[in-house]
Amino acid sequence: SITDGAEGEFYNDEYAPRVVINVPADRPGTQPLLITCSDPANNTSESVGVEYVLDNLAPLVGARQSRVSINGGATATSRRTVLLAITAIDNEGGSGVHQMAVGHGVLDCGTAQYEPYRTELSWTLESGNGDKRVSVCLKDKAGNIAQVSDTITLDTVPPQGALAIV
Numbered sequence: 001s002i003t004d005g006a007e008g009e010f011y012n013d014e015y016a017p018r019v020v021i022n023v024p025a026d027r028p029g030t031q032p033l034l035i036t037c038s039d040p041a042n043n044t045s046e047s048v049g050v051e052y053v054l055d056n057l058a059p060l061v062g063a064r065q066s067r068v069s070i071n072g073g074a075t076a077t078s079r080r081t082v083l084l085a086i087t088a089i090d091n092e093g094g095s096g097v098h099q100m101a102v103g104h105g106v107l108d109c110g111t112a113q114y115e116p117y118r119t120e121l122s123w124t125l126e127s128g129n130g131d132k133r134v135s136v137c138l139k140d141k142a143g144n145i146a147q148v149s150d151t152i153t154l155d156t157v158p159p160q161g162a163l164a165i166v
Contacts (some may be wrong), residue, residue: 028054029093055095055142065089066097068136068148070123076153077125084121084150088138095141102136109137109145125154 015037023031030051038044059066069085071077088097101112104126117138125132135149 057091058144059090059146070150070152080125099139107135
């Protein structure tokens, strides 16, 4: 049999080399399972405890949570190459963020090309002066996705003026 040790039994049937069970979706995080085997003569093994992680929530976004910052939060830059600081925070008890996808503007996280998560990334902004948005999709090990973004103004035109001495 397979139980959660407290509230319910998930499997109690004939021997099978592989068993698929449905666990409660309303209890995310790390949960225990107790596995006990018995034979037709009712000889029963000692219970063996294992844990599973139910992660059905996307990584957290917002202040002091997952975010991306361009050049340390600067509002403007004169160079197209910038440094992205990427912070990824999964929900308490979550499976952990392990992949990211980065793109210009708004990114379609469903079709984006993912790479291993990193906390820093050198990035080249699109050409042309003006506001530039960089988006990052964060994916946890359970496949849940969240998107964060930041904007910076690219200004490559040096200031001009004249000096008159009177």
